[in-house]
Amino acid sequence: MENKTSKYFKYAIGEIILVVIGILIALQINNWNENRKTYLEENRILQSLKSDLLQAQEESSKQIITEQNISKSIQIVLTDSPEREQFFDHPKADSLFYESFLSLQTTSPVIQTYSDLKSSGKVSLITNQQIKERLTKLENSMTDLRFQVDDNMTVQQFNVDKITIKYLDIVQMLNERKSKFKLTPIYINDYRTLLQNKEITSTLALKLLVVDNLVDERIALHNDIKSLISLIENELKN
Numbered sequence: 197m198e199n200k201t202s203k204y205f206k207y208a209i210g211e212i213i214l215v216v217i218g219i220l221i222a223l224q225i226n227n228w229n230e231n232r233k234t235y236l237e238e239n240r241i242l243q244s245l246k247s248d249l250l251q252a253q254e255e256s257s258k259q260i261i262t263e264q265n266i267s268k269s270i271q272i273v274l275t276d277s278p279e280r281e282q283f284f285d286h287p288k289a290d291s292l293f294y295e296s297f298l299s300l301q302t303t304s305p306v307i308q309t310y311s312d313l314k315s316s317g318k319v320s321l322i323t324n325q326q327i328k329e330r331l332t333k334l335e336n337s338m339t340d341l342r343f344q345v346d347d348n349m350t351v352q353q354f355n356v357d358k359i360t361i362k363y364l365d366i367v368q369m370l371n372e373r374k375s376k377f378k379l380t381p382i383y384i385n386d387y388r389t390l391l392q393n394k395e396i397t398s399t400l401a402l403k404l405l406v407v408d409n410l411v412d413e414r415i416a417l418h419n420d421i422k423s424l425i426s427l428i429e430n431e432l433k434n
Contacts, residue, residue, distance in 0.1 A: 238321050239432065244309040246428045249421050252305035256418040262301055263411045269295040270404040274397060284388055290372035293387060296400060297360045298369070300352045304341050305417065307334070324431050330424045337417040344406075344413045351406045359399050363390055 272280050273296045283289045310331060313319045322328050360366065368381035390396055 234321065238323060241309070241313065241318065241321060242327075242428050242432055245307070246425060246432070248307050248309045249425045249428070252307055253418065253421045253425065255303075255305050256414060256421060259301060259303065259305075260411060260414045260418060262299075263407055263414065266295060266299045266301075267404060267407050267411060269299075270400055270407070272296075273391070274400055274404065287372070289387055290369045290385065293364070293385070294369040294373045296403075297356060297364065298366075300348065302345055302349055304338065304345055305421070307338075310335070324427070327424070327427050327431060330420070330427055334417070334420045334424055337413070337420045341410075341413045341417050344410045348406050348410050351403055355399050356403050359396055363393065363396060 269292055272283065272292065283292050313321075319328065319331070322331075365381050365383055365385050367379045368383075368385055370377050371379055371381065
């Protein structure tokens with residue numbers, strides 16, 4: 197009886213051990229599957245982020261160039277130089293002054309994937325801490341840019357547009373800028389005389405300051421985007 201009992205206990209213990217081992221193996225496989233799913237989801241998120249960032253980088257480059265051109269036009273208008281003298285008697289003078297007075301850019305890059313991650317609470321799926329920190333920095337840069345864009349719009353609407361309507365014949369400027377228009381101007385803009393007006397030059401100087409600050413914010417954001425793309429590309433290679 198003692199031998200039978202001993203054998204029974206040994207058999208029972210063996211069965212228990214096998215069951216435990218089976219459970220552990222099943223748990224291990226389940227964990228592996230879950231980790232694999234998480235890895236694939238993170239990879240998909242990073243790929244989507246990279247795609248959005250590349251598009252934002254392209255948009256950002258165009259926006260920087262556009263605003264640098266606006267800044268350059270205003271500087272020409274406000275600087276007593278041979279270059280400005282050439283424009284006074286040139287048919288393209290209206291185009292230069294249109295660029296200086298009326299050109300305005302209100303857009304900023306959008307990173308839709310990051311917005312979706314925040315709203316769904318899936319930012320935690322990104323395991324690379326440096327990428328998460330860079331995303332936070334990117335968000336701050338985008339917020340700063342939007343504030344600067346708003347300042348630019350305010351100056352344009354409440355200062356620049358006001359003196360443009362008051363002192364310039366916009367019809368003439370539109371004819372030069374938009375070839376499809378064949379409008380009849382009331383009078384010819386005398387830009388030499390207009391630039392003797394302190395209200396006009398001071399308002400343009402204010403716009404130049406705001407546009408210059410906006411360019412700086414766009415460049416800072418552009419650099420953040422570029423840095424983040426590099427981090428993501430390195431993470432995807434691992």
